[in-house]
Amino acid sequence: MVEQTPWWGGLLLPLVLVVFALAAASFDSVLAAKAAGAPRDFARPLRSAAGLLVQQRRGTLAADSLLWRAGGVALLIAAVLASAATPLGDWVVGDMSVGVVWFNAMEVVAWAAVWLVGWGANSAFGLVAGYRFVAQGLAYELPHMFALITAAVGAGSLRIGDIVAAQDGLWFVVWMPVAFVVYLLSVLGMAFFRPFDQATGADAAGGVLAELSGVDRLVFVAGRWLLLVSGAAMAVPLFLGGGHGPLLPGWTWSLVKTAAVLALLVWAGRRFPTIRVDRLQEIAWMVLIPATLLQALFVSVVVVWG
Amino acid sequence: MIPVWRDVLFWVCAVLAVVTGIAVFRVDSMARATFALLASFVFAAGTVMLLDLPYLGVLVILMMIMEMVVMAVFMIMYMMNPAGLMPMTMVHNPKGSLAIAVGTFVLLATGVLLVPWPSSQAPKPEDPTMQLGEALMGDKMLVMIVLGLALFATMVATVVLATHRGRYDRYGDRLERKRPQDPSRGGLGR
Amino acid sequence: MSLQAFLLLASALFSVGLYGALSQQSIVMIMMGVELMVNAVIVGAAAFWFHTSPDRPDGQVIVLLAVTAMAIEMAVGFAVTTAIFRSRDVDMTDMAADLKG
Numbered sequence: 001m002v003e004q005t006p007w008w009g010g011l012l013l014p015l016v017l018v019v020f021a022l023a024a025a026s027f028d029s030v031l032a033a034k035a036a037g038a039p040r041d042f043a044r045p046l047r048s049a050a051g052l053l054v055q056q057r058r059g060t061l062a063a064d065s066l067l068w069r070a071g072g073v074a075l076l077i078a079a080v081l082a083s084a085a086t087p088l089g090d091w092v093v094g095d096m097s098v099g100v101v102w103f104n105a106m107e108v109v110a111w112a113a114v115w116l117v118g119w120g121a122n123s124a125f126g127l128v129a130g131y132r133f134v135a136q137g138l139a140y141e142l143p144h145m146f147a148l149i150t151a152a153v154g155a156g157s158l159r160i161g162d163i164v165a166a167q168d169g170l171w172f173v174v175w176m177p178v179a180f181v182v183y184l185l186s187v188l189g190m191a192f193f194r195p196f197d198q199a200t201g202a203d204a205a206g207g208v209l210a211e212l213s214g215v216d217r218l219v220f221v222a223g224r225w226l227l228l229v230s231g232a233a234m235a236v237p238l239f240l241g242g243g244h245g246p247l248l249p250g251w252t253w254s255l256v257k258t259a260a261v262l263a264l265l266v267w268a269g270r271r272f273p274t275i276r277v278d279r280l281q282e283i284a285w286m287v288l289i290p291a292t293l294l295q296a297l298f299v300s301v302v303v304v305w306g
Numbered sequence: 307m308i309p310v311w312r313d314v315l316f317w318v319c320a321v322l323a324v325v326t327g328i329a330v331f332r333v334d335s336m337a338r339a340t341f342a343l344l345a346s347f348v349f350a351a352g353t354v355m356l357l358d359l360p361y362l363g364v365l366v367i368l369m370m371i372m373e374m375v376v377m378a379v380f381m382i383m384y385m386m387n388p389a390g391l392m393p394m395t396m397v398h399n400p401k402g403s404l405a406i407a408v409g410t411f412v413l414l415a416t417g418v419l420l421v422p423w424p425s426s427q428a429p430k431p432e433d434p435t436m437q438l439g440e441a442l443m444g445d446k447m448l449v450m451i452v453l454g455l456a457l458f459a460t461m462v463a464t465v466v467l468a469t470h471r472g473r474y475d476r477y478g479d480r481l482e483r484k485r486p487q488d489p490s491r492g493g494l495g496r
Numbered sequence: 497m498s499l500q501a502f503l504l505l506a507s508a509l510f511s512v513g514l515y516g517a518l519s520q521q522s523i524v525m526i527m528m529g530v531e532l533m534v535n536a537v538i539v540g541a542a543a544f545w546f547h548t549s550p551d552r553p554d555g556q557v558i559v560l561l562a563v564t565a566m567a568i569e570m571a572v573g574f575a576v577t578t579a580i581f582r583s584r585d586v587d588m589t590d591m592a593a594d595l596k597g
Binding site: 309317320340354356365373397400410425426430456464 | 499500501502505507509510511512513516518521523527531532535538539542543545546550551553554557561564566567568570572575577578581582588
């Protein structure tokens, strides 16, 4: 059964997330190199992180430094806190009775964080990109919430541990495939990762990243990768049975499944072209929301009559 | 948690909630005002969580982040000095308002301190979230229905008020177009 | 963590919000003041639930009601602001004084 770790579990959590984020970034750079026909470059994320650490910070005229920095730091902290309720096998840092809502609240911080980073630089590109992300949030957030609710309804609880326990026999992905797919899409959306990366699009000179440099940029980019990892990790207890699996201990299964989901997301990011926010908007409201609502209805009917 | 820590946490959250609340009307930049308000909500939600109401506390945080980001967008859209680069005040009757506000606080605080408030020895529910959910789906169902209707009416009313393009702009004067004519096409090609 | 402490916090938040709602000219800033006042309702209702009737769900339901009221208030407020801004380029209450009736 899922149990709360002692306090030092909270110190280990960021480490695990960072290892995953580095691995994902490394995989991403290998994919990019492969597409470009260049030699494989596993260490690029580490090298660019080190480069950003020693780079001098650039400023802009009349920047709102307080909000600018606050945005990056908030993204980083929220990305770590979002995983506080995610169990690794049988261990969880914070065994909250409202774990699903907690995760949702922490990933919504990205809305504020990305907008603040876009606003703070006092740059037109950043501001445009910040607005783009808010619009994207309006597109992905509701389908995302319905996907989360579907898993909670299936287990009859908002506690992540109960959701894992409810998948003892049958993983939720089997009878909630729509919610699972929508959840993965929204994870890409919330981490403004390709193909939902208009907020950092090249057509806006890098968008919110346009004026970020040095440590600020490192904090923000790291927060984005950690958010992607947190989202991928939460897919495991919600839909993929958490630590359930044959032979191996629970924590290994959690790690393996998280790595698989993360690899799938990174691969999908390299595979599909960027989708514009205004196009995503209609797809989200006309297709994804009705689909998730039907999925939630189906699950509710099964739960009540099953 | 040790009771002392709960007290300390409460007072920290309470003071910060009021301070950031005051900051909303003191800072020049609209973005800062909005996010000061967000901070005030988050600290107030912190005190709610100390009252064994984790669901409502997290819900307030979740909703307020989304609401304040949307608010920031509108603030900057409509204010004449959004970035606060030039200090300016947009107030009327600040002294009278301050007097009324302080008077209200003194009145309320006197009442708070003088009234002998009842206290309950009733057992706390094991899971307050379950209590709320069962009430909303049970004997408080009418509240939930009215809230749902009100939200739906709000959606319709706000769209009617805010949009400047009706169906005749989209489908033509005789509604003869098969596909609406919109400034930008959505992702489904409609 | 006594009931009085929570009610003091709620009174302070309410008064700050009242000051904002009375003194500000911009419609958006007035709405911020109103939101702070509703925030006070949330804190007060939660405290009453905890201290006077934790066995009944009424306090929690009021918090939920206040949160919804906040969302509705903001949505309608911005819709009205958008409408009035579009028709006469106004974002301050003093310039729309002829709407009173």
